[in-house]
Amino acid sequence: MVVHALSDLDVDRIFGALADATRRDIMGRVMYEGLSVSTLAHDYAMSFAAVQKHVSVLERASLVTKRRHGREQIVSGNSPTVERAQTLLASWEELWRQRAIQIADILGEEGRTT
Amino acid sequence: MVVHALSDLDVDRIFGALADATRRDIMGRVMYEGLSVSTLAHDYAMSFAAVQKHVSVLERASLVTKRRHGREQIVSGNSPTVERAQTLLASWEELWRQRAIQIADILGEEGRTT
DNA sequence: CTATTGTACAACCATATGGTTGTACATGCA
């Protein structure tokens, strides 16, 4: 069952968001448990505002979601989006596998003619 | 068998390269069969030089490799790199799965106390 | 109420990115 087709812009945002080490580190942490923005910010050598921006990039890409808890904003990883990115890569692997079969067929033909 | 650990910069390049619709389209084409840069360039509404740059971004990320064939430069998809990107996403999914288990355990405890 | 904590957001700056045009050069064909 297909959830929803991703637009080019959606995919741009997903991979763009993952193209930064700080944001990947955040992903690794919030996929396991929800963490507040300030908790996240505490561990990086940059301003709170910078971390806030990174989180908002991940949020725009639907890689994380935020929910209010008192005065804190809890950031949690969004598994479905990660899975869709994975599916895209898997489809390329599938193309590659088909090429491999095609090449094997050609070699097979050559084998017969020799 | 692990091939090689990817540095942050390597992963930055991989996901950065995938964060563009033209480059993803190129990937989809060259994973199936090797194509010359000019063949690729023919189908996009941009200059040859622009496509050349996109290919070189993919090449720096090790997502494609080029080989000379006469005066043409044949671009082919690089499956191992795609697979490594996929593995990274899979590891996050695994973290998420562990969180799900953890939550289920908590719910289980609560169930017993009620 | 007041102070502290956590967040939001604007303004600013340096650098990276994605496109262009122009030039140069190697290869293949007539």
Next chain:
DNA sequence: TGCATGTACAACCATATGGTTGTACAATAG
């Protein structure tokens, strides 16, 4: 030889990105 094709690369430009600081405001603690 001469010409078309395919590639390489530099220079340039507009916009996006990743960081900063500063200000403002909501929620909690004393």
